[in-house]
Amino acid sequence: MSKFDPQNAQNLVEIEKQFAVVAVEQAQTYWNLLASVEPKDLRLTKLDDEIFEHLKAAFPELVQEPYDQLKKIDENFMKNESGKKRWHEFILQYEKTVKDYNFGSLIRVDADDEYSQTNSIFVTRLQFYAIEIARNRLGLNDVIHEKAKKEAEAEKAAKAKEKEKADKKRKKAD
Numbered sequence: 001m002s003k004f005d006p007q008n009a010q011n012l013v014e015i016e017k018q019f020a021v022v023a024v025e026q027a028q029t030y031w032n033l034l035a036s037v038e039p040k041d042l043r044l045t046k047l048d049d050e051i052f053e054h055l056k057a058a059f060p061e062l063v064q065e066p067y068d069q070l071k072k073i074d075e076n077f078m079k080n081e082s083g084k085k086r087w088h089e090f091i092l093q094y095e096k097t098v099k100d101y102n103f104g105s106l107i108r109v110d111a112d113d114e115y116s117q118t119n120s121i122f123v124t125r126l127q128f129y130a131i132e133i134a135r136n137r138l139g140l141n142d143v144i145h146e147k148a149k150k151e152a153e154a155e156k157a158a159k160a161k162e163k164e165k166a167d168k169k170r171k172k173a174d
Helices: 013-036 048-058 075-079 081-092 125-137 142-173
Strands: 104-108 120-124
Touching: 013 104, 013 142, 048 081, 048 125, 075 081, 075 120, 081 125, 104 125, 120 125
Parallel strands: none
Antiparallel strands: 104 120
């Protein structure tokens, strides 16, 4: 039996679909976390502090005010030859300390907007952690937190109103 070579492996559609499902589920979970927890208090890993400090050292341009490069991710910056090399070096340092560090994750391109087909790109889990930890620490997800919190409150109020209507109907039927 020959050794598995990931560089020459074929992409199997079913496996890709499963990875996509996991990435979408993670995105939904993260969105729900942003709605319920103040972003500055959110911990994504046990190494958040280390990852944030490392990001600041490895990618100082991302954490320069007014944080435009963090607010709106440039996919080319992430995936061009130079960006790939820099990110690869960054990511590899967490190979033994962050579970699933190189799994695929979805990240919002524009920090002020929610996940959507046009506002999401596929990155590694560690890139997601690094960028979202920075967005949380620097207050860039506060807008989303407030927006998601209001949406959740509105949804809760709508459900309460629906329940009230159903209760009134049931009382009339009795």
